[in-house]
């Protein structure tokens with residue numbers, strides 16, 4: 001992407017691999033809400049720096065084609081040995097390892113001096129260029145964490161690990177401090193997921209895995225509400241045809257008049273955070289996970305009404321963490337119950353992606369869009385020996 005609304009095909013030199021790095025053949029890379037915001041011109045900088053030109057794609061599953069000796073021993077997060085032909089998921093962020101957050105292992109990814117964020121890293125014009133998943137190959141720099149994918153986990157399920165890791169962190173936070181006295185989310189509790197793009201859908205699934213009771217979904221697009229019903233939702237409310245007040249009222253009526261135990265804001269619009277605060281019961285929990293890119297949009301907040309008087313737990317979740325092994329286990333265990341690959345509405349080649357950003361940015365036309373730079377990968381891994 002070279003400017004808002006402009007995505008084009010470019011050719012870059014094939015990168016060089018040394019002892020500490022690797023080259024990945026991209027099998028599948030998800031298009032994220034952040035790519036859509038940037039394409040629509042709603043955000044043009046990341047951490048104060050212009051993002052253009054950049055190669056998007058941070059939800060990546062690839063096959064190792066080259067790997068240096070040191071990297072082969074240490075690049076897998078769990079130190080499983082790696083070799084060419086292995087399928088891996090790619091941790092988005094490479095951190096400095098020395099700042100306060102890194103030294104305290106705080107949330108793994110809050111680093112003050114981040115070295116790399118694959119697929120969100122500005123400047124595709126400096127070597128080694130290939131830092132995003134919307135490409136045939138990627139250069140994997142020293143210090144990156146990879147996660148070897150279990151043989152039996154298909155690529156089109158494993159590719160959800162990054163977004164599912166966000167939901168994993170969200171629900172882990174929402175369960176604090178102690179559900180049995182109704183302080184924190186627990187089995188049987190009600191949940192409302194506001195915004196059912198891929199991230200919201202995965203949050204609804206993750207809440208269900210945690211044993212959610214009544215599950216409510218809202219979205220502007222019927223296509224996505226149908227997907228929510230198929231995957232987890234007991235009640236689906238179209239937000240294009242109802243007012244925020246009517247939705248809050250409907251949720252109260254469904255929850256003994258008090259409001260939802262847990263409300264997840266995954267629409268990525270600031271005003272939906274206010275709706276979440278209106279919708280949650282007193283002492284309930286709100287997770288803010290949707291507003292990820294800086295769009296300069298603000299909303300008025302009545303501190304007394306929305307926060308102080310509600311005794312509410314509010315958690316924000318900005319990162320997916322770097323420990324994905326439990327999330328891969330969840331995907332493998334839950335795949336028979338939740339058909340994750342059915343979330344994928346489009347599988348596009350690189351040239352198609354550039355041509356179809358109109359569809360990709362229209363929530364009425366797509367759910368999850370995956371980029372397949374080498375054509376659709378089979379359900380089972382292809383070994384390259």
Ligand SMILES: [Zn+2]
Pocket residue numbers: 032033034058059
């Ligand atoms: Zn993402």
Ligand SMILES: [Zn+2]
Pocket residue numbers: 095096097098099100101102103110111112113114
């Ligand atoms: Zn750091």
